[in-house]
Amino acid sequence: MKSFRRELWFNIPTRRAFKNITSEVQTAVSESGVKEGLVLVNAMHITASVFINDDESGLHQDYEKWLEWLAPHEPVNRYLHNRTGEDNGDAHLKRQIMGREVVVAITGGKLDLGPWEQIFYGEFDGRRKKRVLIKIIGE
Amino acid sequence: MKSFRRELWFNIPTRRAFKNITSEVQTAVSESGVKEGLVLVNAMHITASVFINDDESGLHQDYEKWLEWLAPHEPVNRYLHNRTGEDNGDAHLKRQIMGREVVVAITGGKLDLGPWEQIFYGEFDGRRKKRVLIKIIGE
Amino acid sequence: MKSFRRELWFNIPTRRAFKNITSEVQTAVSESGVKEGLVLVNAMHITASVFINDDESGLHQDYEKWLEWLAPHEPVNRYLHNRTGEDNGDAHLKRQIMGREVVVAITGGKLDLGPWEQIFYGEFDGRRKKRVLIKIIGE
Numbered sequence: 001m002k003s004f005r006r007e008l009w010f011n012i013p014t015r016r017a018f019k020n021i022t023s024e025v026q027t028a029v030s031e032s033g034v035k036e037g038l039v040l041v042n043a044m045h046i047t048a049s050v051f052i053n054d055d056e057s058g059l060h061q062d063y064e065k066w067l068e069w070l071a072p073h074e075p076v077n078r079y080l081h082n083r084t085g086e087d088n089g090d091a092h093l094k095r096q097i098m099g100r101e102v103v104v105a106i107t108g109g110k111l112d113l114g115p116w117e118q119i120f121y122g123e124f125d126g127r128r129k130k131r132v133l134i135k136i137i138g139e
Numbered sequence: 140m141k142s143f144r145r146e147l148w149f150n151i152p153t154r155r156a157f158k159n160i161t162s163e164v165q166t167a168v169s170e171s172g173v174k175e176g177l178v179l180v181n182a183m184h185i186t187a188s189v190f191i192n193d194d195e196s197g198l199h200q201d202y203e204k205w206l207e208w209l210a211p212h213e214p215v216n217r218y219l220h221n222r223t224g225e226d227n228g229d230a231h232l233k234r235q236i237m238g239r240e241v242v243v244a245i246t247g248g249k250l251d252l253g254p255w256e257q258i259f260y261g262e263f264d265g266r267r268k269k270r271v272l273i274k275i276i277g278e
Numbered sequence: 279m280k281s282f283r284r285e286l287w288f289n290i291p292t293r294r295a296f297k298n299i300t301s302e303v304q305t306a307v308s309e310s311g312v313k314e315g316l317v318l319v320n321a322m323h324i325t326a327s328v329f330i331n332d333d334e335s336g337l338h339q340d341y342e343k344w345l346e347w348l349a350p351h352e353p354v355n356r357y358l359h360n361r362t363g364e365d366n367g368d369a370h371l372k373r374q375i376m377g378r379e380v381v382v383a384i385t386g387g388k389l390d391l392g393p394w395e396q397i398f399y400g401e402f403d404g405r406r407k408k409r410v411l412i413k414i415i416g417e
Contacts, residue, residue: 003314036142044392058219080336105274114183135383175281197358244413253322
């Protein structure tokens with residue numbers, strides 16, 4: 001069994017954004033030499049997500065609006081978490097909706113994705129360095 | 140290490156439905172010959188889910204009502220995504236609540252599920268052919 | 279390839295609670311002898327979650343309040359599922375928000391977690407014995 005590990009680092013200039021990381025994950029799969037296996041891709045921070053959906057800007061705006069309805073950023077004192085001095089209580093909730101991680105099959109050395117599946121990093125508390133973990137196992 | 144891959148195809152006649160696929164996943168596990176490992180089961184479409192919960196019709200109606208409250212289908216122009224000509228903006232949001240995938244342990248050649256755990260395909264934009272990927276690794 | 283299986287049992291005295299299980303999962307990883315691989319940690323019950331977030335009591339109170347807004351426990355007759363004689367319809371919904379499982383990388387024999395990532399058992403229908411499955415594969 002082979003294993004392979006890589007971190008992807010980001011410094012998103014805005015509080016919230018969605019970034020397509022599919023090609024970076026495919027590059028890691030190719031470099032790993034794994035032909036059949038699984039790849040785990042997870043946010044290493046608890047105010048960010050990794051998820052799979054469509055690379056369509058209208059949809060991303062729909063997500064932004066929807067997540068703000070589900071867990072508004074303001075007023076920041078609506079979250080007890082923000083009594084710690086943080087202002088990111090909403091980001092911890094938004095991340096639960098969008099998820100921490102995805103697990104994707106590797107088949108024939110490629111990400112085994114459906115036709116519209118793209119892997120995204122979802123940032124909900126940006127403007128600082130944060131990272132994603134890619135872990136591959138297989139043969 | 141062994142690996143095994145299978146697609147399950149569906150053509151759900153309604154826009155939304157939940158379909159129990161536990162026996163199809165167990166069949167794949169049995170045919171794989173894997174006794175100890177993991178099975179990934181994921182929707183290959185971004186308007187569908189694979190999730191684990193109870194096979195109880197009242198609960199499924201509760202999910203249907205709840206998801207419509209969280210992300211109503213109509214009016215379709217409430218979603219910017221639908222400016223692309225689609226009418227499935229809601230389906231992309233519902234799928235994030237219910238999730239893309241499950242990973243289940245394989246122990247002694249069987250799905251290692253709790254007593255009430257059943258695996259479901261959740262369709263949110265049906266009336267066309269769509270598929271689920273089963274990927275198994277182990278020994 | 280090595281594999282390892284362990285159940286963690288809980289009897290949470292309240293209906294809802296969040297319990298940090300990170301050290302129990304690390305103990306299982308250490309006992310498995312796996313240095314590079316993946317660990318699946320999943321609730322075996324459909325009214326409970328395993329998720330990763332921050333071990334901060336204000337945040338946990340924010341989750342409790344938010345989940346009650348998203349899926350109120352009362353009135354119990356708002357859920358068709360409760361016609362079965364249960365009163366846990368809300369718990370099946372809350373669990374979908376928080377998720378069934380996490381998959382965590384194992385690197386150098388340790389859980390490969392970000393600096394604030396902690397693994398939690400989320401109970402939404404407690405006051406009885408329930409369990410979590412830990413399944414490890416790797417080398």
